[in-house]
Amino acid sequence: MAEKKKWMPRWFYQLASPRWSYEIMGKLLPWFAVAAASLLAVGAVWALLFAPADYQQGNSFRIIYIHVPSAILAQSCYMLMAVAGAIGLIWKMKVADMVAKSCAPVGATMAILALATGAIWGKPTWGSWWVWDARLTSMLILLFLYLGVIALNSAMESEATAAQATAVLALVGLVNIPIIKYSVDWWNTLHQPATFTLTERPAMPAEMWMPLLVMVIGFYCFFAVSLMMRTRNEILHRERRASWVRELIEKQ
Amino acid sequence: MSFDSFSDFLAMDGHGLYVWMSYAIAVVLFVINVVSPVMRRKQLVSELIRRMRREKNAS
Numbered sequence: 001m002a003e004k005k006k007w008m009p010r011w012f013y014q015l016a017s018p019r020w021s022y023e024i025m026g027k028l029l030p031w032f033a034v035a036a037a038s039l040l041a042v043g044a045v046w047a048l049l050f051a052p053a054d055y056q057q058g059n060s061f062r063i064i065y066i067h068v069p070s071a072i073l074a075q076s077c078y079m080l081m082a083v084a085g086a087i088g089l090i091w092k093m094k095v096a097d098m099v100a101k102s103c104a105p106v107g108a109t110m111a112i113l114a115l116a117t118g119a120i121w122g123k124p125t126w127g128s129w130w131v132w133d134a135r136l137t138s139m140l141i142l143l144f145l146y147l148g149v150i151a152l153n154s155a156m157e158s159e160a161t162a163a164q165a166t167a168v169l170a171l172v173g174l175v176n177i178p179i180i181k182y183s184v185d186w187w188n189t190l191h192q193p194a195t196f197t198l199t200e201r202p203a204m205p206a207e208m209w210m211p212l213l214v215m216v217i218g219f220y221c222f223f224a225v226s227l228m229m230r231t232r233n234e235i236l237h238r239e240r241r242a243s244w245v246r247e248l249i250e251k252q
Numbered sequence: 253m254s255f256d257s258f259s260d261f262l263a264m265d266g267h268g269l270y271v272w273m274s275y276a277i278a279v280v281l282f283v284i285n286v287v288s289p290v291m292r293r294k295q296l297v298s299e300l301i302r303r304m305r306r307e308k309n310a311s
Binding site: 233246 | 264281288
């Protein structure tokens with residue numbers, strides 16, 4: 001019997017198995033937790049105590065070390081949610097649906113954090129908590145997209161239909177991501193342009209952007225921790241009738 | 253070190269309220285993101301244990 005041609009690497013097919021995913025995430029979790037805790041601790045001390053104050057904004061500039069990583073994460077998390085949703089739609093992969101569902105609450109908190117720290121930073125810098133600026137408005141839309149995904153997912157009785165509907169919403173909302181990214185170039189805005197780009201050196205000195213980079217990586221590790229914990233819960237819940245879950249519970 | 257004293261560090265040249273508020277919100281949201289999945293896991297496991305016990309008693 002000819003084996004069906006496999007187009008994707010082996011781990012991609014293994015990911016389709018809830019049990020394999022549950023176990024691999026259980027093995028990865030402690031490493032990511034240690035990395036996240038140490039990077040965030042080092043980054044926060046560096047950011048608060050050792051980074052120099054900005055010559056224009058003074059010490060309020062230290063908010064950047066929370067604001068920029070959370071804004072980056074809110075967008076990365078959204079892209080992951082949409083991609084996982086698409087994989088779930090195309091390959092009918094249950095684990096991808098669970099990842100997409102688990103992305104929404106983490107991403108929503110990151111969007112809230114970016115908006116809240118932005119507002120707090122705006123007060124001493126622009127003199128206002130909120131302006132209807134393109135960057136701020138598109139970020140607010142991102143938060144509403146997350147809330148929409150969460151609401152739509154919980155409103156549906158069937159898990160399969162809920163996953164399909166939220167995947168479509170997430171994919172439609174993907175159009176917002178380039179709008180957020182280029183909003184500072186397309187419209188006149190108060191918001192400063194991106195700190196990190198792939199092609200140019202950061203416009204700030206190394207002692208300012210290095211702690212920021214540490215914080216960004218720490219935020220990514222933390223996101224991985226929260227996402228894996230939520231996805232494992234989701235796997236336990238949906239596979240509750242499977243024999244391997246029962247064996248796992250009996251061992252406890 | 254960018255500060256001469258601990259009170260300087262807290263004051264952040266008059267921006268202390270803004271800086272500390274931002275970091276406090278971040279800490280709260282991070283804690284929520286860890287505690288809520290941990291609680292959910294506990295709830296799921298106890299539900300599963302109860303269900304398995306019920307099935308054992310029924311059979």
